Amino acid sequence: MGAVLLATILAIFTTMILALWRAIAGPSVYDTIVGVNVFGTKTVLLIALITYFSGNDDLIDVALVYALINFLAVIAVLKLIRQRDLAAAPEGGDD
Amino acid sequence: MTELILDVVSGLLLLGGAAFAVIGGIGVMRFPDIFTRLHAGGITDTLAPLLIVGGLVLQSGFTLLTFKLLLILLFLLFTTPAASHATARAALVAGLQPVTRDSTDQKETRSSNS
Amino acid sequence: MRYFIWLTFLLALLWLGLSGVYKPLLFILGGASIALVVWLTERMEVLGAEHDPGALSWRLPVYWLWLIGQVVLANIAVAAAVINPRRIRPRMIEIDAPQHSRVGQVTYGNSITLTPGTVTTRLDGSQGRLQIHALLPEAISDLEAGEMERRVCWLEGPP
Structure with a gap:
């Protein structure tokens, strides 16, 4: 089973490298965000896989917290780019 | 015997999830514009995540670890649509035009107004 | 009142599932945290029609199972498009969101976004219109056939 876990971990690493490449290459800032978002969700999966690979069950809490932080980070960065201000009031209208 | 079957099924799920993750990564590199x-x-x-968490759950059975894994899956499935929608909306509001291609038009067009 | 009982129950379940250490001190801490959160929720007045954890009905698991099946099918289609990018035909389309409540419309929009190959880019709640970016023609024809729309209406129940 360890070999399968290791293969999956390596595949996730490959995906993370591709996502990071897209984040660096751009061209627009939104491509960077897509890359970082994929990178973040893959990190969650990676930590979950490492939990099983290493047998240390406490690591799963790190994955849980990371899943929450990653989402908040993406939304916060989007708001920062769009309004140049994290404390701006919500926009009117429906979007 | 059942242990062996569970191991095989879980291994297949893990490898399937890994394969789809790599395909998605290639797509992120390869597609022409932000929306695609x-x-x-x-x-x-x-x-x-569905396949990988499924494979891991099969290995641990009914434990707290399984509960936390399913919780992670739930968070991921609830938050990724919101993040995707926010990204697409922000890119549209910023004026990025999506590449559109009809079935006859085969040439590559790239969005470059960034 | 029903809301608060449901919220307390779900929070207790979450605490028990996440802690894994069952000692009296931790039960007291957990009970205090749950009481604090329920009190804050009541003060913030966020627990109403749109945030009711007790509104989850038996229809939700059925819908989720169907949605997961759709997600798997759509994933295979998009994965094939990644391997052969000549197949992609990106388009922006607009469709109706006939659900009568805001929760229903948001559920519909989020289900569309969760299915790979389609992303909701705009939800106009007052007119019930969704603007969607779709990758493949099959995804567009599936949406226009309205299977998911009917399922969400069913999930929402009668007004």
Whole structure:
């Protein structure tokens, strides 16, 4: 089973490298965000896989917290780019 | 015997999830503009976690670890649509035009107004 | 009142599932945290029609199972498009969101976004219109056939 876990971990690493490449290459800032978002969700999966690979069950809490932080980070960065201000009031209208 | 079957099924799920994750990563590299890349990112955000978490759950059975894994899956499946929508909306509001291609038009067009 | 009982129950379940250490001190801490969160929720007045954890009905698991099946099918289609990018035909389309409540419309929009190959880019709640970016023609024809729309209406129940 360890070999399968290791293969999956390596595949996730490959995906993370591709996502990071897209984040660096751009061209627009939104491509960077897509890359970082994929990178973040893959990190969650990676930590979950490492939990099983290493047998240390406490690591799963790190994955849980990371899943929450990653989402908040993406939304916060989007708001920062769009309004140049994290404390701006919500926009009117429906979007 | 059942242990062996569970191991095989879980291994297949893990490898399937890994394969879809890599395909999604290739798509994020390969697709022509931001919106199509979002779709490729969607593969790595939906099916890859489903398969990988499914495979891991089969290995641990009914434990707290399983509960936390399912919680992670639930968070991921609830938050990724919101993140995708926010990214697409922000890119549209910023004036990026999506690449559109009809069935006859085969040439590559790239969005470059960034 | 039903809301608060449901919220307390779900929070207790979450605490028990996440802690894994069952000692009296931790039960007291957990009970205090749950009481604090319920009190804050009541003060913030966020627990209403749109945030009711007790509104989850038996229809939700059925819908989720169907949705997961759709997600798997759509994933295979998009994965094939990644391997052969000549197949992609990106388009922006607009469709109706006939659900009568805001929760129903948001559920519909989020389900569309969760399915790879389609991303909701705009939800106009007052007119019930969704603007969607779709990658493949099959995804567009599936949406226009309205299977998911009917399922969400069913999930929402009668007004």
